Structure formats: structure tokens, C-alpha cells
């Protein structure tokens with residue numbers, strides 16, 4: 527299948543990244559939607575490092591941006607949580623700006639064999655990095671009822687978490703659950719939403735987050751990116767659900783000197799520091815026109831901060 531992904535909030539990203547000169551990082555380069563434009567603006571004044579954990583994305587982008595590839599554009603297969611090691615190996619000490627466009631690409635959702643979608647029947651995979659060992663099938667067939675229900679509740683905010691987990695245990699007692707269709711049918715049996723979302727939506731979101739350790743990687747990626755960001759360098763993050771956005775917001779608050787401890791705590795434990803200036807008081811959302819053209823943009827939120 528062709529690699530297709532429409533970049534979200536493209537104009538806003540270019541405006542807020544303030545591309546000027548030096549080394550920039552696209553931590554989730556995907557299909558190179560931002561990368562191509564950043565390179566165009568940079569010209570010969572700098573270079574871009576594009577990271578992605580999905581080899582399919584890198585294969586596509588190395589061709590799509592072949593005029594820059596291995597010149598101003600270096601593509602690295604890796605996890606953005608590992609950015610310090612990635613940059614160290616490249617002998618890069620400081621970067622002028624970084625963008626994280628979180629979650630999965632349209633290609634990953636739409637290409638059925640990747641197993642991210644309940645709309646097609648495929649092996650229960652859901653790995654962004656296909657060299658990773660752990661798949662969704664492993665979690666579904668090996669975790670306890672308590673662990674499954676915690677994942678569905680915490681990562682999917684699924685009201686029917688225990689019921690779905692119970693049905694998973696029941697069904698896998700008869701035979702191994704191997705496909706997206708089998709899992710979607712279990713969710714369909716357990717869930718009675720009034721809202722117009724597919725009953726398996728939250729189950730699939732939760733599992734995907736767990737398989738790819740998305741929230742842990744985000745926290746690490748942000749902390750590590752801050753260590754290599756130059757003074758006045760900008761960090762941009764686009765999130766697509768409230769769990770991601772909460773991590774970004776708390777990270778920005780903590781490093782702009784605000785305490786993020788829960789209100790009940792008498793002594794602060796979060797150790798706030800003043801390293802960032804938050805530039806977006808409220809997150810930037812796509813305009814209606816963009817959502818009309820690209821409905822997948824509808825939940826996007828862009829937050830921007832600058833190193834001080």
C-alpha cells in the first residue's frame with residue numbers, strides 16, 4: 527500500500543517552529559509532511575534529523591525527499607525517547623528546534639496488516655516498530671484480567687473495561703485471540719455506548735498505547751529533548767488525546783517553574799524548574815476548514831514552548 531498521511535496543522539507548525547538556521551529534529555518524521563517544508567525553508571542554512579521507529583515511514587520519506595536525503599536530511603530508525611543517544615552518535619550537541627507529532631500515521635491505521643484498525647480483519651499486531659517483539663496479541667492472550675482492565679480503563683478511558691477484560695479471558699480460554707476482528711467482536715458484545723463511536727474504539731486505542739509504551743516514551747522524549755535544545759530553541763508537540771496532552775501540559779508547566787503536584791500535597795515533590803517559556807497559553811487547534819478536508823485532524827492540539 528502507498529504511504530499516505532496528510533500533515534496536520536502544517537502552517538501552524540512552520541509558523542511556530544520559526545525555522546532559521548542550524549539543526550532541527552522531526553522526532554516523528556512519518557511521511558515527511560513537515561520535513562519537506564522545513565528543509566525548503568532551511569535551504570543551505572541548516573539540516574534536519576528525522577526520527578521514526580517505523581521502517582515503512584523511513585523507506586517512503588527517503589524516496590519522497592530524495593533530493594535532501596543523506597545531505598541536509600538524515601533519517602534515523604529509532605525511538606524518540608532515545609534522542610540523546612541518537613544525537614550523541616551523530617555528534618550533535620545542540621538543536622535549534624524539535625517537533626513531536628504524536629500517535630500513529632494514517633498509513634499505519636489504513637494499512638490493514640499493521641493491525642491497528644478494527645475496521646479490517648488482520649493479525650492483532652499494533653507495533654509501530656515492527657522489530658519490537660511484543661504485539662497486541664501477546665497482551666490480549668497473556669495479561670491477567672486486572673492488568674487488561676487497567677489498560678482499558680487508564681489508556682482507553684473505557685467505562686466497560688472490566689466487562690471487556692472478563693470477556694477476553696473467557697474467549698481466550700476457548701482459543702487464542704489472534705485477529706482484530708475477534709477482538710472487535712468481543713468489544714461489540716460488551717459495550718453499549720449511546721455516543722456514535724464504534725464499540726471497539728477505546729479498546730483499540732488503549733491496546734495501541736500499551737503495546738508501543740506511548741505515554742512512557744512521550745515523557746522520556748520530552749525530558750531528553752529539553753536537554754539538547756539550544757537557548758531560544760523551540761519545542762512543539764501535537765497530541766491527539768487527553769492522556770498525551772496532559773503529559774505535555776504538565777511537562778511545560780513543570781519546566782516553566784509551576785508546581786504540578788496534586789493539590790493535597792503539603793510539600794512539593796515535582797521540583798519545578800524555570801527552563802522553558804510557554805508560548806501557547808491555550809493549545810492551538812486546527813481550523814474548521816482543515817478538519818473538513820482532513821477529519822483526522824479534529825482532535826489535534828499543538829503546544830509550543832521556548833528554551834530560556
Ligand SMILES: C[S@@+](CC[C@H](N)C(=O)[O-])C[C@H]1O[C@@H](n2cnc3c(N)ncnc32)[C@H](O)[C@@H]1O
Pocket residue numbers: 531532533534553554555556557558559560561577578579580583604605606607627628629630631632654743744
Ligand atoms: C502522526 S505520524 C507523523 C506524521 C508526520 N508528521 C508527517 O507529516 O508525515 C506519527 C509518526 O511517529 C512515529 N512514532 C510514534 N511514536 C514514536 C516514538 N516513540 N519514536 C519514534 N517514532 C514514533 C510513528 O511511527 C508515525 O510514523
